[in-house]
Amino acid sequence: METRRKFVQKGLLGIAAAGLAGRAFASAQPENEARTNSAKGFKFDLAIAGYSFVKFGLDDALAMMKRMEVRYLCIKDFHLPLTSTDAEIAAFHKKLADSGVTGYGVGPIYMTKSKEEIDKGFEYAKRVGVKLMVGIPSQDNLPYISEKVKEYDIRYAIHNHGPEDKLYPNATTVFEAVKNLDERMGLCFDMGHNTRDGQDSIKDLERYQHRIFDIHFKNVTAATKDGKTCELGRGVIDIPRFVKTLQKIGYQGKCSLEFEKDMTDPLAGLAECKGYFQGVVDSLS
Template sequence: MRNGWTTRRGFVASGALGLLAPGLLPGSVAAAMETNENEVPFRLALASYTLRAFPLTETLAMTRRVGLKHICLKSFHLPLEASPEEIARVRKEVADAGIDLYAGGVINMAGEDDVNHAFDYAAAAGMRVIVASPDPELLPLLDRRIRETGIAVAIHNHGPGDKRFPTPESVYERVRPFDKRLGLCMDIGHSVRIGADPIADAERFADRLIDVHLKDIDQAGPAGKCVEAGRGIIDLPGFLRKLIEIRFSGMAAFEFEKDENDPLPGLAESVGYVNGVVDTLVSR
């Protein structure tokens, strides 16, 4: 038992192993994984960095296979230097797969040209959110472009070694003077690696929480590595419960960094575990 919750085995049995059954169709996967939309304000998604070793077509197929309907594309799958024609082609391929291309990133921004290009890229792709790692002096420009385009920017905390935005708090303190659509992509793995508390931070910074990178890690501290959800030290049931309590309405995107060349089993296990937790939360 863990914090009074159903066993991890029960959560996994709720979906992960079934995702790998050879005869299971994508539509039935999605139906099996669906949660009560009235009770769960956020949606589960995929950060495509998870599938960085695979081309876009395979990435979309695997996203569907684990029952996820929303994706944040990293430049592996939609290069920042792509032509307008290439962006249009990718946008159509994602839509034809029945997947919502809600965001792009993480996109590094070192100067004004990077900011303007990122907004042009996101607008052409139909993205609603840019997940970013900008130089702090670019925040006024980001604020202006957000107001001009309506595209939100979620700054990603990268934990130990990140001199600009290591924690959610470091993001929050810098973006407070600006438009509320300039906010936070909370990476809960990096948060725990640097000693922050994702549950407390989700509540403290709820008004600027735009996006979440969902993962588990094997230990606190800089050496912490990604593991399957439920196998590590992060209190995922507590964190997911907090997202429901604060009525977080963005995306909680799986970023499964382990097993780069064979991530599907671990990703499927993680999706099944989280769906089991969420189903338990809304049925209590």
């Protein structure tokens, strides 16, 4: 069995080789590269959660993604405001396409105050042209959101935020809130925050698989409230076992890296995470 160090080395060497080769991206619709080891039967699309780039403008964020060869982005509203015009949205998509990146979803978007916020969020997702919205709603408005997902045919994934979150601290609280609503309502499964709330994220991945639409892919230093986000191979979550479970359940969504350890300089940490993930997937072939 390969060690974590070998996983990291293998992946980072691949990133470095790709950078030296100076390979350009041809289109925003990736074929083989973005779908990790698709020829070997794996179908895990690695992405970046836009919040990882909260300290950076879009150009810098895309430059980092290009260096890492990660081609999917969950769009945050600090890069594309909810008030954006259709022309601004078109220009945004062109900029992504020019960097070989596809915006696959939007959010997280907070919707805790009014139905008007919900209406604006769904209109925004429709105009952006995505079929996934990550949201943080009030529980009182969940039936209304359920009607909206039917109207717009957009999946709505509620993000769990750990022990500090009084509404949705873990995957179970989200599942219990949506299980009797439209099947397009589910989870943006933040495995790190779930673990910080004392939950078993691997068991929850399998338990709630049919309602997990997106994953904020991360590790944490401890399975307690004091746990901090860290590189994938350095935390308490067994990432190889997690990836094996993804394979077992046939997960079809994105594994979206969200790196919060150093928001002012995320590239090295994100690159290590990508390399480690690639090494894990290679080891399962």
